[in-house]
Each structure stands twice: as C-alpha cells, then as structure tokens.
Amino acid sequence: MKMWTVLLLVCAMTTLTYGAAVPEVELVGEEGGPSIQEAAPEEEPDEMAGGFVPASTALNSTSAHRSVYPTNLKEDLDEMAGGLFIQEAALEEESDEMPDGPSIHESNRLMSRGFPFCPSGWSRHNGRCFIYISSPMTWAQAERHCQDLGGNLASVHSHVEYVFVQNMISRITQGFQFAWIGGSDAVEEGTWFWSDGTPFTFAHWDAGQPDNQANSDCMLMNFGDAKKFDDQPCDFEKPFVCAMNM
Template sequence: MKLVVVSALLCAMLALITAADPPAKQHVEKRTYCTCARYSGWTKYGNRNYRYINTPMTWAQAQRYCQYMNANLASVHNLWEYRMIQRVIYYATHTYKTTWIGGSDAQQEGYWFWIDGTRFRYAFWCRGEPNNLHRREHCMHMNFTGSKCMNDIPCNYRYPFVCVRK
C-alpha cells in the first residue's frame, strides 16, 4: 500500500514540476544533458565521441562492450585522430597504455578493416608491423613500444580499449 501511495505522489510531483517549467527552463535542461554527456567519460573530437575503458578484455569482448554503449572500437583516419585517442588514454591513465582499437585482418590476412565499417586508409604501424607473428596476429592495438605505434597482436590477449560513437 505504501509503495502505491509513494508512486502516486512521485507521479503527481513530476507532473507538477513539468507543468510549472517555463520554456526557458527547457532550454537549460538541454544544456544540462550536454554537460552530463561530457562528464560520463566521453570526449568529443569533430563529430565523434571517444571513451577509454580501463578494463582488460579480448578484442571481441571489447567490441561487444562498445556496442552495448551504441559505439564501436575506435577507428583511426589520420594522425590527428590518432593523437586525440592517445590524449583520451593519457587523461584517463596518466600514461600511454597499450590499448585495443578497431582494426582487424581476421577475415583475410593482410586485408585490414575497421570494425565500424569505415575505410582503412590510415595506419601508424610500428616498424616491421603488421607481421602476423606465428600466423595468429589479427587484431590491432596502439601505443605499442616506446614509439607508441600500432601493432598486430592475437585477438585473445586482454587490453583496455577505446570506443567511438557519433
């Protein structure tokens, strides 16, 4: 009985608050939404938003986690974007941690794709990479070695990752 009364009071209170809001107040609410998005861990760059997840997962688990947030593992289209993703990682960890991004050649060796379907036109490969060591390196991570470059690595290894969404 108490739950029904509390629910009814809560609904009535929300209805009164909504009815009392002047049009200017609604504009403020939209600005609040943008502020909340910024504080939720997403960083905007151009028309895309990035989020660093510091939980080590396999590449496939990381992609599934990104999809849960309506995103994908990050694709990289130029050096500026690569540097931006590095900054997202650095701000979260105060270091340049080795991190999954959305590149893979698991479908066919040597044909790299971005998981979000964008064209693979840019890569900042480390020297001698991708090398498909032991014929089992089909996923991409970044910030490898002191050069902080891209490397191919087995997909079942566990790393933190960066998601991107529009």
C-alpha cells in the same frame, strides 16, 4: 393639465431619488407645443448626495478601466515573457556547465533524434564520441562491449584523431597505455579493416609492423617507443577504446 401634472410628478420623483435640486422648467404654450427644457446646473456639487454617481462620471470610470486593463494585460504578458527568457538563458548556461551529458541510454535516444552531444564519460571529437575502457578484455569481447554501448571499437582516420585518442587515454591513466582499437585482418591476412565498416585509409604502424607473429590479427595502439599501431593475438586481454557517431 394632465400632462403638466405628470411632468410635475416626474420632477418630484427625480428630486427624491437623486437628492438633487429640481431643475428649472420652462413651459411653452400650446402654439409651440408643450415642451420641457431643463436648465443644466452651473457646476457639479462636490459631494454626491445619496451615493449617486452621474452617468458621465460612470462612463469615464468605465472607459478608464477599459483602457487600463489591456495595458495591465500587456505588462503582465511582457513580464511573463521576460521571465521565460531568463529561465531559458539559465538553462542554456546550466547545460554549458554540464560537459558529461546524460546517461548512455538517454544519450542514445537523444542522439537518434539529432541532439549533438556525448554521454557521460565520453569525449567528443570530429562528430564522434570516444571512451576509454580500462577493464581488460579480448578483442572480440571488447567489440561486443562497444556495441552494447551503441558503437564499435574505435576506428582512427588521421594522425590528429590518433593524437586525440592518445591524449584521452593519457588523461585517464597518466600514461600511454596499450589499448585495443577496431582494426583487424582476421578475415583475410594482410587486408585490414575497421570493425565499424569505415574505409581503412590511415596506417600508423610501428617499425616492422604488422608482422603477424603468433597469428596476430587484431590492432593495438600505443605500442613501442613511438606509441603506434601493432598487431597482436586477438585473445590477449587489453583495455580498449570505443567510438560511436553523434
């Protein structure tokens, strides 16, 4: 009897709490032992009284949130990755449109770390950077200036390279101006070397040169009608060409 009373109280509390009808209760006699069988409602009401949400609905809603969240996260990550790809492509395109490159000091730092481009104002050819300096200097002053820029007076190792340097000068000066380059035989007359230490294997002397006139121990380019090498006194002041490795 006490058990039935407790069960009836539970049903009453459930009705008051959830605002739903009291389910049918089937009582079983003592032979089968007391039990309660709740009859499930045939269909759910359209509106939940008192704001009650069935457990199955809540679970379904939670599952939906759990399934949507990873999908949204993946979409956000994909969108971020796409944005980064677009930014990277834009930076690459911008760098292609900047042939002058960074400053000389920044370029020297980057080139020492393996970045293959030339500083602003320099021209690239065959793994080296070249620049024409229009301020006249003696050969020794020009060599020191090139060293301050990270290179030496230019060495020339082929006819193709010589034509490249000529064309660089021509674009700047609208002509084939005289210019010091890195050849010298000041150490031993008749034995020419490049100031950057590379082998002297290319000779492009003008006719009758070198003649060592007035102790001419330093190399000038664009000499004579043929615009070739000439030896000149090293204390003459001329424009010059610097070169440095990339």
